[in-house]
Amino acid sequence: KDKWRIRWDVQEKENGSASYMEEEFGHKPTDEEIHTLVMSWYNSQTDAAILSGFAYNGAHVWLSVENQYNYKAAYDLAVQTGGETLPVTFKFGSDEQPEYHTFTQLEELKDFYTKAVGFIQTVLAEGWEKKDKFNLELYRIE
Numbered sequence: 001k002d003k004w005r006i007r008w009d010v011q012e013k014e015n016g017s018a019s020y021m022e023e024e025f026g027h028k029p030t031d032e033e034i035h036t037l038v039m040s041w042y043n044s045q046t047d048a049a050i051l052s053g054f055a056y057n058g059a060h061v062w063l064s065v066e067n068q069y070n071y072k073a074a075y076d077l078a079v080q081t082g083g084e085t086l087p088v089t090f091k092f093g094s095d096e097q098p099e100y101h102t103f104t105q106l107e108e109l110k111d112f113y114t115k116a117v118g119f120i121q122t123v124l125a126e127g128w129e130k131k132d133k134f135n136l137e138l139y140r141i142e
Helices: 031-052 065-080 106-133
Strands: 004-012 018-025 054-056 059-061 088-093 098-103
Touching (some): 004 031, 031 106
Antiparallel strands (some): 054 059
16 A cells, blocks of 8 residues: 555547556655656656657768767858868767768758757757646545
8 A cells, every 4th residue: 555656648549548647655745756856857858859859871880979069160150261170070870880080071960960959959949848748636635
């Protein structure tokens, strides 16, 4: 007894079933515990989508914080030097199946970088929207 289950991110399917996330507590969770749990989950989902959800010209691009920094540094330097620092090569794909892409033209590097940044901004906005829609009132029991 004294088990409390919190469900969120409920996705109803066409066949009438649903998928959802669930956490069990051994006590009645506080509003703060519920809010922290759900927001942390949305944050981790957003981070995971940014990290592994982007592809450029069909190649998977790992957008770790380190890679984002390296892409920005290479792009900024190429812009500042009018492309004199090109060519620059990045490894896409995975360690098991690497795909090396060499950018020789500033326009092509700009295309890659702006698409990567746009992807990150879109994923962040989607995450913010989900978090903004979360209604703690639905979890309150008097």
